[in-house]
Amino acid sequence: MLDTYDLVVLGSGTAAQVASSRARAADWTVAVVDHRPFGGTCALRGCDPKKMLVSGEEAVDAVRRMRGHGVEGDVRIAWPDLMAFKRSFTGPVPGKQEQRYREQGIDAFHGLARFTGPDTVTVDGRELKARHVLIATGARPVTLSITGEEHVATSDDFLELEALPARVVFIGGGYIAAEFSHLAARAGAKATVLQRGARMLPGFDPDLVGWLMERFDDLGIDVRTSTTVQRVEATDRGYLVHAVAGGREQTVAANLIVHSAGRVPDLEALDLVAGGIVLEGGRLKLNEFLQSVSNPRVYAAGDAAGSGPPLTPVSSHDAKVAAANLIKGNHAKPDYRGVPSVAFTVPPITTVGLGEAEARERGLKFRVKSEKVPQWFTARRLAERIYGFKTLVEEDTGHILGAHLVGPHADEVINLFGLAIRHGLTAADLKETMFAYPTGASDIGYMI
Known part of the structure; x- marks a missing residue:
């Protein structure tokens, strides 16, 4: 006897959580399957635990920069304690997520899923029949193809x-x-x-x-x-x-x-051939609605889809799009405008929108403003000598085409540029905004 569901979700990360929750709210029967602890990459093996560790790094760096400027003494990272701090967050995640599934009435299966047909998957010998399947298995490290x-x-x-x-x-x-x-x-x-x-x-x-x-x-x-x-x-x-x-x-x-x-969509173990699911260049071949072109029962979201930037907010966005199309029929399309990206070095480096070379390749007319500004107050008060920006503003419209920041608070300030790009705010709009002072955001008017 088959276990039958309206939706079977492969994976348990951000995309899986959002899509399964929305389908269940629409009174669909839903199952999620993951062979790893429930919670996904971001919460367990990526963004969140990484940022927990960066917190210790930031504290050490702040003391070292301020030494001789009113702060004395030395500090160091106590690695086991920092790891314990990280686990205080990651440790409870799988249990909490499984509890959420129970409370929502979503069936959760632990095991490696693979397709056995266009509408069936097996999990440790147990077969699940699905009206629809959402592939949200995330990404894996690319094969290096080297000896050793x-x-x-x-x-x-x-x-x-x-x-x-x-x-x-x-x-x-x-x-x-x-x-x-x-x-x-x-x-x-x-x-x-x-x-x-x-x-x-x-x-x-x-x-x-x-x-x-x-x-x-x-x-x-x-x-x-x-x-x-x-x-x-x-x-x-x-x-x-x-x-x-x-x-x-x-x-x-x-x-x-x-x-x-680098990483690639984690699809190898799924036996996509048995599911009638076509790949193109190692990625799922999807239409504009995040639906498989070869098996219309199947949709994908997040890193597994490989449609947008490999970022957690994109996974959530994809899941909302896929869920809307599953529940109400194909009508929603992903929109990746204004998605910021951050490398959490100390200080961080960020980007959103177009780069200078890309904007020129598109033949756009724009003005560039770029400067390294360690003398600005935002950097000086922190004794930070790495602070700079590059912004691209379209000549005719004044729209922000791209913004690139490095230095203190760049990971927060870049979101305001992302907001401007996504919602069509102009450089004049940002200049006229009265940001709290002195903050990182209060530098924006001088960056454009």
Whole structure:
């Protein structure tokens, strides 16, 4: 006998939670399936626990910057205690989420799901029949395809370290490498970043990344760009990472190697062929409504869909779109305008909207204002020398096309630029706004 549902959701993260809740509120019968603890990447293995650890890093950095400016003494990161602080948040999440499902009348299954037909999935030998399926399984680290890859830890592993090793090597130069190398260096480890590309943080403005790299230097982080890792070798003292840069071989010793070379939709275990679900370029082939083009019973949301930026707010947005289309028929389309992105280095670097190169490629007419401004009060009061911005304003309309910030409070201020982009506010609108002073937001008028 089959267990039959209106909707079976694969995954239990942000997208899964939003969509399952909305379907249940519409009186649908709903099941969720996940082989990992309920809660998803953001709450358990990503944004939230990472930011908990960054809190300790921020405190240490603040004291060090203010030394000689009225603050005395030394501080350090107590790694086990910081991890315990993180677990005070992540530990209860799976149980709380499972309780929410029970309270909502959603059936929750622990196990690895795979399709057995266009409208059936199996979970540990139990078959579920679904009128619709939502794929919300998140993302996984991209395969490195190097010898010794089995010795490379994931960001998940890093977030569960009981003790921080003395030497940490990061393969890749994106968010994970930038954020975790800052944390590791401030906690006392020797951090090395091996990045295949010509610079770190390729999704952010190159000028601002250049300013931020001064902090990498301050922390003693060894950043090697245009460097390709070829293999990892285990030794009796740890590991050796073998790489090539400029035609020359180099070797880096490590006690821990962390994968930070990007992620892809986590779809491999689902047996999509059995479900009649087509991939294109390793991603689900979806229409504009986040619906599978080959199996109309199936929708996708979040990182698994790969439709928008791989960010938690996008997962929530996708889930609302997918749920609306499931419940009322296809009519809603995702809208990714004005979604900010932040790398939580200390200080943070942010971006929203178009980059300068992209705006020029589109042939848009715009004015650019860009400056490194450590002399501004926002930076001076914190003894922070890394503070700068770049904004793009369309000539004819005055609309904000893009904004890029690095420095204190950038992770909060960027949201106001995102608001402007999404809702069509102009530079004049922002200039006329009376922000509380002195705050990071009160600098906006001078940035445009």
